[in-house]
Amino acid sequence: MKKNRELFIAGNWKMNTSVTEGVKLAEGLKEKYGNIKGVRLAVAVPFTHIIEVGKVIKGTSIELAAQNMNENEKGAFTGEISALMLKDLGVKLVIIGHSERRHIYGESNETIALKVKAVLNAGFECILCIGETREERESGMLEKVLKLQVESALCGLSTDEIKRVIIAYEPVWAIGTGLTASKEDAENAHKFIRKTVSDIFDESVAQKIIIQYGGSVNASNSASLLSAENIDGALVGGASLSVEKFSGIIDSVIA
Numbered sequence: 001m002k003k004n005r006e007l008f009i010a011g012n013w014k015m016n017t018s019v020t021e022g023v024k025l026a027e028g029l030k031e032k033y034g035n036i037k038g039v040r041l042a043v044a045v046p047f048t049h050i051i052e053v054g055k056v057i058k059g060t061s062i063e064l065a066a067q068n069m070n071e072n073e074k075g076a077f078t079g080e081i082s083a084l085m086l087k088d089l090g091v092k093l094v095i096i097g098h099s100e101r102r103h104i105y106g107e108s109n110e111t112i113a114l115k116v117k118a119v120l121n122a123g124f125e126c127i128l129c130i131g132e133t134r135e136e137r138e139s140g141m142l143e144k145v146l147k148l149q150v151e152s153a154l155c156g157l158s159t160d161e162i163k164r165v166i167i168a169y170e171p172v173w174a175i176g177t178g179l180t181a182s183k184e185d186a187e188n189a190h191k192f193i194r195k196t197v198s199d200i201f202d203e204s205v206a207q208k209i210i211i212q213y214g215g216s217v218n219a220s221n222s223a224s225l226l227s228a229e230n231i232d233g234a235l236v237g238g239a240s241l242s243v244e245k246f247s248g249i250i251d252s253v254i255a
């Protein structure tokens with residue numbers, strides 16, 4: 001346990017791998033980390049992989065996550081996936097508000113707030129992604145953007161609900177680009193996010209909430225980033241797609 005908060009590393013496979021490849025990847029992770037202690041591990045897999053990957057990691061320390069979920073219970077929403085559909089498949093967590101959902105698919109803070117609520121209502125944990133674009137950072141808007149993203153998604157949640165929220169700070173300019181925020185810039189953003197949570201709820205909630213960093217995390221930068229006081233884990237995209245690369249990150253923080 002770091003600073004009384006558990007380290008949490010999650011892989012986000014995005015729209016990658018066939019089911020067969022995904023199962024192989026999960027098997028590789030299971031072999032190495034099926035019974036891991038000292039760090040929480042999850043994989044957020046494509047919807048089509050949930051059943052088969054779920055079978056592989058069932059009963060292990062590796063948790064199953066979905067990458068998105070529709071905010072409605074059911075109905076005429078072609079191509080969408082509801083909470084009911086994810087229930088009973090072993091899904092524990094759902095990522096909401098990933099920057100690709102916000103920027104490619106136009107999900108607004110309002111939609112994301114509805115999705116967070118739906119995820120929590122269904123009994124799942126939620127990984128809420130937030131983060132600024134390069135223009136927002138360069139024009140001095142960083143704190144304003146993060147505050148709005150946190151407040152719009154979390155205000156009004158009950159004390160039971162907020163316990164099931166993990167925040168992932170992912171600067172948009174760092175995702176998939178090979179650019180990473182410096183440890184200092186990331187720590188400052190995490191500190192600000194924790195303060196915002198404290199202002200909405202209280203200091204004890206803020207001290208408990210897990211805040212992951214995401215954006216080009218790899219085995220060479222993970223140990224340094226995760227040694228920062230307010231960085232409690234990582235949400236990893238590209239480097240979660242091979243057992244070797246993902247292991248490099250996990251091993252760097254449990255060593």
Ligand code: PGA
Nearest residue numbers: 175176215216236237238
């Ligand atoms: P990346 O993606 O590690 O490939 O930058 C992170 C994410 O989008 O969660």
